Amino acid sequence: MPELPEVETVVRGLRKTVLDKTIAKVIVDAPPKSIVVSESFKNKSFESVLKNRTIEQINRRGKNILIGLSGDITLWVHLKMTGHFYYKNIKTKKEKHDLITFHFKKPDSNFKLIFNDYRRFGRNRLYYTNEVMEQKGLKELGPEPLDISPNDFVTLVKSKNRMIKPALLDQSLIVGIGNIYADESLYASKIHPKRILSSLSKKKLIELHGNIQRILSMAIDNMGSSVDTYTGVNGETGKFQNYLKAYGKEGKQCQRCSRKIVREKIGSRSAHYCPKCQKI
């Protein structure tokens, strides 16, 4: 699943391509569950709400994309497993998993924005901007890891009597971190993924905070990690998968101590760590 750096890369790609453009029409070929239109629009269709709207803002909250449209409307998108936005020439043929196509008014009518989703777990939802942040999936989100100060991070997690790896994945505690960046941050900080948060010293938590920020920023600079199907809006893959030290490295030697990285199911997810450097 795309995590913070991948979603941030998509947001930046969308800003470069579709910001300030006006939607001429939208063609939907998606399963009904993948599209939500707020009841406030009184049974208007997804297509009719979007028609003639100008894209005024494009922001990220955790792994969510928030596209602000004229008329105080927000298109809230979650890519889930395999959702992609692609900006393509209008002459490009429709592909099998192109679920939504956005066409733009002149002079931007030579290109289209496509939402493509092979697994079809992605969601496109329309709300009035003043109601969108109250929706489940947005309202309960924790702070942004790149915005939180070291001391606020310590306060947020230090009293938690739970294992650190599942806690880092919990979007209501802190947003945007998924399996890749949790494993990498814990490896860099030499913390075992099963360590209980409240058992870690303040110094160790500040070190972890620094590693989370450093790794997420590096990943954004490298346009994310393409470990599965992820690509940017231009179709290019990310490059940060080349810098991963723990995630997906089971059986490979630890770069610090040469012991083999192991993979273990912790919570409902696989954790990758070095059993020598990351002692419990």
Ligand SMILES: [Zn+2]
């Ligand atoms: Zn090691």
